[in-house]
Amino acid sequence: MGFIILLVGLALLVFWVIGAYNGLINLKNQVANAWKQIDVQLKRRHDLIPNLINTVQGAMQFERETLEAVVAARNQAIQVQQTPGASVGQTAAAESQLTGALGRLLAVVEAYPDLKATGNVAQLQEELTSTENKIAFARQLYNDTATQYNTKQQQFPTNMIAGMAGASPAELWEITDEAERAVPKVDLSFGARPPRTTA
Amino acid sequence: MSDSAPTNLFAQQDANRRRTRWLVAAFIAFFAWLGFGGDWILWELTRGAPPNAYRHAFPWFGIVLTAIASLLAAYAWRTGPSKVLWSTGAREIETPSGDTETRLVNVVEEMAIAAGIPRPRVWLVPDADPNAFATGLDAEHAHIAVTDGLVRLCSRDELQAVLAHEMGHIKNLDVRLMTLLAALVGAVALMSDGMGRMLRGGLRFGALGGGGGRSRGKRDNVGPLLLVVVALWLLSWLVAPMVARLLALGVSRKREFLADAMSAQFTRNPLALASALEKIEHADAPTLSIKRGSAHLCIADPLGRKSSLREGKLADFFGTHPPMALRVARLKAMGYQEQKRLGETIEATA
Numbered sequence: 001m002g003f004i005i006l007l008v009g010l011a012l013l014v015f016w017v018i019g020a021y022n023g024l025i026n027l028k029n030q031v032a033n034a035w036k037q038i039d040v041q042l043k044r045r046h047d048l049i050p051n052l053i054n055t056v057q058g059a060m061q062f063e064r065e066t067l068e069a070v071v072a073a074r075n076q077a078i079q080v081q082q083t084p085g086a087s088v089g090q091t092a093a094a095e096s097q098l099t100g101a102l103g104r105l106l107a108v109v110e111a112y113p114d115l116k117a118t119g120n121v122a123q124l125q126e127e128l129t130s131t132e133n134k135i136a137f138a139r140q141l142y143n144d145t146a147t148q149y150n151t152k153q154q155q156f157p158t159n160m161i162a163g164m165a166g167a168s169p170a171e172l173w174e175i176t177d178e179a180e181r182a183v184p185k186v187d188l189s190f191g192a193r194p195p196r197t198t199a
Numbered sequence: 200m201s202d203s204a205p206t207n208l209f210a211q212q213d214a215n216r217r218r219t220r221w222l223v224a225a226f227i228a229f230f231a232w233l234g235f236g237g238d239w240i241l242w243e244l245t246r247g248a249p250p251n252a253y254r255h256a257f258p259w260f261g262i263v264l265t266a267i268a269s270l271l272a273a274y275a276w277r278t279g280p281s282k283v284l285w286s287t288g289a290r291e292i293e294t295p296s297g298d299t300e301t302r303l304v305n306v307v308e309e310m311a312i313a314a315g316i317p318r319p320r321v322w323l324v325p326d327a328d329p330n331a332f333a334t335g336l337d338a339e340h341a342h343i344a345v346t347d348g349l350v351r352l353c354s355r356d357e358l359q360a361v362l363a364h365e366m367g368h369i370k371n372l373d374v375r376l377m378t379l380l381a382a383l384v385g386a387v388a389l390m391s392d393g394m395g396r397m398l399r400g401g402l403r404f405g406a407l408g409g410g411g412g413r414s415r416g417k418r419d420n421v422g423p424l425l426l427v428v429v430a431l432w433l434l435s436w437l438v439a440p441m442v443a444r445l446l447a448l449g450v451s452r453k454r455e456f457l458a459d460a461m462s463a464q465f466t467r468n469p470l471a472l473a474s475a476l477e478k479i480e481h482a483d484a485p486t487l488s489i490k491r492g493s494a495h496l497c498i499a500d501p502l503g504r505k506s507s508l509r510e511g512k513l514a515d516f517f518g519t520h521p522p523m524a525l526r527v528a529r530l531k532a533m534g535y536q537e538q539k540r541l542g543e544t545i546e547a548t549a
Contacts, residue, residue: 037312126298129355130305137313140467145315 020158024165027149031170034142035088038173041134042081042095048131049074049102052124056105059115066105073098088171095135096175102128139173146170208371211457215372219379223276226383227268229439234264236432243425275382280334280342283381283496287488289322289344299350306358307343313465314366319343326488329353329479332496333365334378341369346486352478360462360472361479364498367461373454374496381493387439455498455521456529463533470534473527480523499523 049070057067080086080094115121150169153162241255248254295301304321311318322344329349335341343365368374463469479499486501494501500520
């Protein structure tokens, strides 16, 4: 009798270990997949920027600095993305630089009604807004999944087999840069009216 | 939030899978009853017939009707989503043209990312009343349809919230149960109409040949059991469409609350959905393109029925949707809690 109870108990334990192990692996893959989604959207944003710059630079020669900041931030972000093994924190920092620079550029574009009125810019703005949203939502999904994964591997009793499943805490994408929240300052102290666009 | 939502989600997915199986089983069983019940009645009636007269010994009706029901269910499963879309006259946006279509497709893509599911196909229903619905069998083969009115009336945030609500239905697998139900309700209505016509024709036929039948049927073996079965059997034919419709009402009320909550989880902006729902509610023209059969799929009752406005037993029974005021109130409560947590001041936003 005692032997049967022991056997049943052992079987239950084995089933639990299998379940918990597979659960952790499943979550780990979900985290990896969520990260891939972010990567896709970041690449999309990087590809969109040259187009945007080309469209607006003719009309915005005064705003050299703003444009250059965007280009520099983009190059930096691409470099980080192409570095194998770049940490989530590094990517987050580079991308938030880019977000800040883009935000300033869009705020400046607002100050050029003629430029805004051309269809191309409106389209680009929609694309950019959508891409920014996609990045934000992909980041949200990643952070949610990663939090779930981290909680799971720290909780008792799953934490006992976390090592066996090769689970380690996933780094969250934190918004650290103040630029992301700060209201961009628009400097229009040239005195001159913005030039008319020919496009 | 991230800890409780998934368990809820999996429970809901399981419940929907289970209920879909039950629905199909009940559908086929109901047709089997109609068929084999008829066979039994005929068998009882012809049991004492003379040896050379017709005797109903083999259950043809039962076998044929069960086969038809199985085929119908399989057909509904395969073509349900496209039938639902077809019935509303929706047109698919394959390559978006124009600003509004581009924005719509972009927002769908954004919310699919937030929900972590593949992008559903996007359809536009030519109707000025704001409404939206999702259909499909699983997240990999899902469709989202919105009306022209919704795209025109809603801001980007509101559109996002409405589409996130539909993503919630897709992720929950609500769409599977609700689409199949719509397809089967349609099938039952068709069958019942057809049978009603046949029964009427049969009665006329029976009246013509009635004289001969009566003289032959002077037997006293028409027992009470047979009468009861005949009554039940005829009643089943009559109430079938009503039962199917009541089923459709029953499934959707709780789901709307859950999908509202999932929308809030995906957008982190419950107030946007609240204001979208208010806009949908105040444009109170009925959504003409969406017929009764697929009403339970929509975000708001397309028929604008009064029962969807009230609470209580009767409304619970007859309304496809929970009262709009209650949904808006719950969403606002969620939104204000979030604002309070972030230490923001609560503004009088719509």
